[in-house]
Amino acid sequence: MSAILELRDVSRNFGGLRALDGISMSFGIGEVIGIIGPNGAGKTTLVNVITAVTPASSGDILFNGNPIQGLTPDRIAQIGIARTSQIVQPFPRLTVLDNVAAGALFAAGVNTIADARSSAMEQLEFTGLARVAHKLAATLSLADRKRLELAKSLAMKPKLLMLDEVNAGLNASEIDAALDLIRAIAASGVTILLIEHLMKVVLNACSRIAVLHQGRLIADGIPEAIVGDAKVIEAYLGRKFAARQRKVMETS
Amino acid sequence: MLSLQILINGILLGGLYSCIAVGFSLVWGVLNIINILHGSMIVLGAYAAFFAYSQLGIHPFAFIPIAGLSLFILGYGLQAKIINRVMGAPVLITLTLTFGLNLILDNMMMVAFKADYRKIILDPPLGLLELGSLLIPIDRLYAMVLALGLVGCLYAILRATQIGRAIVAVRMDRDAAALMGVKVKQIYAVTFATGAFMAGAAGCLMSVIFPISPLTSNAFLGKAFVVCVLGGLGSMPGVILGGILLGLLESFGTLWLGPDFSTTIAFVVLLTLLMFRPTGLLGKRGFE
Amino acid sequence: MRTQIKNLLRHALQGLMLTTAVVSTSVIAQESVLVGAPLPLTGPLSPEGTKLQRGYDLWVEEVNKAGGIAVGNKKLPVKIIYYDYQSNTPKAVQLAEKLVIDDKVNFLFSPFGSGATKAASAVSEKYGVPTLAPTASSVEVYDRGYKNLFGTFTPNDSLTEPLADLVKSGAPEVKRVAILSRNDLYPLALGQDFEKSAKKRGIEVVYFDKYPIGALDHASAITQIRSSKPDWIVVTGYINDLILIRKQLGDQKVRPVVLTMINGPVYQEFIDATGPLSNNVTTATWWHPAARYTSQDLFKSSENYTKLFKAKYKDDPDFTNATGSAVGVLLQLAIERAGSLDRDKVRASLAAGNFKTFFGPLSFSPEGYANSYIPPIIQVQNGRSAVLYPKAIKSGDFRLGLD
């Protein structure tokens, strides 16, 4: 399986702090990878480094086999790396339709505003926002705004889509709806990075899970392996609990 | 010898500029508002001092608290009643609003006092301090002292008092402060009023040093601008540093390039600084 | 929306036409002599603007009291139309044109100062309206071969030359002069003329520089002047500059044999704002209440003018007030000689010159500036201004040094 994105020994320092420490991993086309870890583990930093918002201090990032560090964030978006952010950022005084059209227009290389709007409409249908297409983005509910973020990113026709805490602040049913959406997107051949700090959310959505802790990649594998992984449990639940867990396992 | 005197001129002038800028910087730093009214407020204070001296014979320095207080009240009113309506609005809105208010205030002063230039002539005059052939006009020395004094007081207030800590809190993180139960709007008003107080205080001094007229307000405002950007927003030490830096720039600019270019280099330095360190020399990030 | 725009347009035109309507009716019947005067009643020049207006008003009052200007066989009252150009030259030009076209004035008094006069004179030339300039003294204003511009001020060098002579004769020890000029049309031109006059008399110019408009500090320029050890210091600029510079000269104990400042010391305002520092400051001006001219105009003489002015404003007239009245009487005399309001005739009689006015005898060079009287030299002595020159009106002796 050929990799769409490959990280080689990527690090990022903030002053003395090492927010990312020698991360190496690669993502295959159409994969849904969950990236989890406690707060401050470096998840968002990873996204920012890939999207060049905060460039890597060292290491190589390859997209489709080409190095992409040094590109500006807007270029990154244009070559097909899209992201949603924890805090939704719509264009408040544009209509929902135009919010999405903007994505198509500037990242997906659509040339005319008209075309952008029509392709935007598709995304709205897909994300179920068509009903509010002509409302101003500012007027949407939080859930709809998250959908809008998603629709906007999809309109950018990304090959890699990074979803940073899309589910934060959503209730159970909304989360399920969102996850269905995500699976559907993956099915269309888009690689998805699902950044979450809740393990349970990613477990049933992802084919593979990577765990960050204090900027280091401490585990990377199929969900089943991850849940059993001592280092992960330690990272999440602290050493004491981890130890007890181990005893429990040995005795049984 | 020559350049030593120039150095002294520069530093003293700097003191004057700091004095002009201190209130302006506070308001900008905390409210994130460029108070175009500042220059006119200084002039207003100067007029108050002028009339207090010529009519009632009150010494301008003795008059500082009164002038300051009356401007404090004016400032509080303006902020609470009008400016508060646009707090947090885009730069353009706040800027234009204070600009409009300034037009009104200026025009009022013009009608009330006419444009004629007036100046307090102290009797006896403050005179000079002579160190060998070096001369230090005492009124400017006072300006330096006052500037330092105002900055010092402000520093103390911001650190020591309840309200002061509230102001600092609001400056650092308005929302957080609000959550902590700080009445943000009220703090804004108090801060703005304090800025006005300092304008009034500075004005009293200016009435001894400069010919005063409503027409001088823009000159004062302009200097305050430059000083703040040089020194860094909301940084009180920055005001002193920025003022002195500007004073030195202009003085040595005069020496090297001639008086007509003195202001130019100040602007050029300002522009360059903006390029590379927008927050000024001692400025804290995040006042954008 | 459509209606909104219609309304706006209608009211716009109403607004604009109204003034026109009122005036033009009175013009057609030509029941009065209409003079247009754009003035800087607000903005940086407003002090001068109001001074000028006082001068105009006094003249109008006196003329109309006397029944008006004799045009041929009948007497016509005078009406001046004022507009405020907010000390903004383009607005002055615009209003000059409005006065000519809209208000159909017969003649114009130019706006204040050399710069605005120069700009506005283009309009009056365009329409062939004789225009009297009360306050333009820089030759640059008159160097464009205009036929309609007549100024009551003699050129700047008529101030610098006699002053230089006085210094040369009255203070022979003066060998070195330092000149500091405001970088602005009139003051700069004046400074350059001082440079010439000084050089011509073998006085070495040891410092000559310009300071920017709106400068708040001159300390370092003064330090340099001090170190160039001049016996004579010349500063040109406007009253606020001069007040500040005088103070800062004091701050550095700079005490030349002669200190000349133009133009400000003739104003009481300057003396009030500098106090004792104003003593022994010399200056030159185009007119002074001490002047003793007898005239053919309705003021009869300088003394009488001063008396009338005091009666009306409880204040001594300064040269700006006086020149305001002077352009008035000048226009009046010219019209009366021409015997008509015809612009060409009036222009001709202005050009002919030989007017005896309270402001002094007025004749004009081909370029249009006055070249017919000697402006007095003044020195502030114990808080009062004394005339040092010309002899005829001398009221004090040249004092050297500063206290």
Place this chain on the structure above:
Amino acid sequence: MNALFCSKPAHIVVAVLFLLAFLFFPWVANNYLLRIGTTMLMYSALALSWNFIGGFAGYPSFATAAFFGLGAYVGGILQNKGIPAPLAWLLAGLLVTIFAVVIGRIILHLKGHYFAIASLVIGDVLREIINGMTSLTGGGMGLNLAAQKMGVTEQAQFFYFSMLTVAGLALVTTVLLDRSRLGFGLRCIEQNEDAAVRIGINTDRFKTAAFMLSSTFVGMAGAVYVSWTGYIDPGEAFEVLISVKPIVMTLLGGAGTILGPVYGAFLFLLLEETVWRNFLNIHSGILGLLVVLLILFLPRGILNTNLWSVVEAHARVLRTYFRLLPRFQGINLWAWVVRIIRNIRHQS
């Protein structure tokens, strides 16, 4: 995509009438009205230009005076060197544009107040420099142009139409921009710059483009202006009000709209010519009052607001404000405003 009025047919009609009026104005106006008209067109050009950077991109630029003054001096100097006026104007526009690109690259990474100040200071620096280059610019003596060899009326009309052309170009550019990719991107930047970057907008290039657009026509206007008045000096060329007035006009008409700046300029001049003349020594105060009222009650401008709601919201306050203004020239302001707004309401 935006709260422009161009959606409603009624508005289009108004716009067209409005613009036609300008085309035929010279045949009904005398020279003075023509001068007012020319000034109005100049203001429109300035306001439309500011709208590119301030309205579309949302950057508070105070560089208008800098562009204007530079254009004026370049145009003036070129003409004194014998280059025919229209060519000189074009060259001035071109040079100012280049200047804007250079400056833009430098200062457009600044935001908010810092950008505002930087853009403001540019004008000051230019003023000082031009003041210093006495040999070329005449310094404080000002720059004079040889008077036009033209009849009075011809001249008035010539400059009217010249200004009309400049304003027209600015307007056409606005219309094109509004429908273009660039315009779309600028609106995104105005509303959320970070998000704009994220969806692949090269914000640096877009902002520079806007800044550039905001300079070209101002530079040309400046050049036309100097040939028109025949005299300019540094004080006036870089007068800060030249930067401020277009902002007020645009805010008044509606930032980011197409005709807003033009309406704004029109209303502004209307006030200047009718109201302020009747209050000789307090007109700057009245301008101030206008600005304050504008910011408090119409921050988004006429074309971006449902005026009626505003009036209803502030009816009491507004009424008292208007009572403060005396009736002038027989118009009862308050009744007038209400009538106008009722009309708008019926239209839309």
